[in-house]
Amino acid sequence: MARIEIVHLHTRTPDEARRIIDGIAAQLGERFGVAGTWRGDAVTLAGPGLQGQVELLPSQVRVTAELGFLLSALRGQVEAEIRRVLGERLD
Structure with a gap:
């Protein structure tokens, strides 16, 4: 299994960040x-x-995830996609 850990800084209000993360979680659900x-x-x-968690902290979002066997082979692509989406939606 592969592990992903990302900390992304942002300047959004807690409510804005929560709405954005909620949308990202819904997108992950569909995909x-x-x-x-x-x-x-x-x-x-x-x-x-x-299996993972997205924590809303003051001025940052922390993403941790454990990838199963199949997604472990795509770890780099999965991590890059998470970073891209966080950058697009939180910056």
Whole structure:
């Protein structure tokens, strides 16, 4: 299994960041069959081949994910896509 850890800085309000992360989680659900569940200021992502969490912290978002066997082979592409989406939506 491969692990992804990303910290992305942003200047959004907590409510704006939460709405953006909620949209990203919905997009992941459609694309990868991942379900997102909010617990406080973090959304837990769970689905076939991916377990992770997106935490909303002051001025930053922290993404951690464990990729299953099949997605592990695509770790670089998955991480690049997460970074791209965070950059597009939070910057």
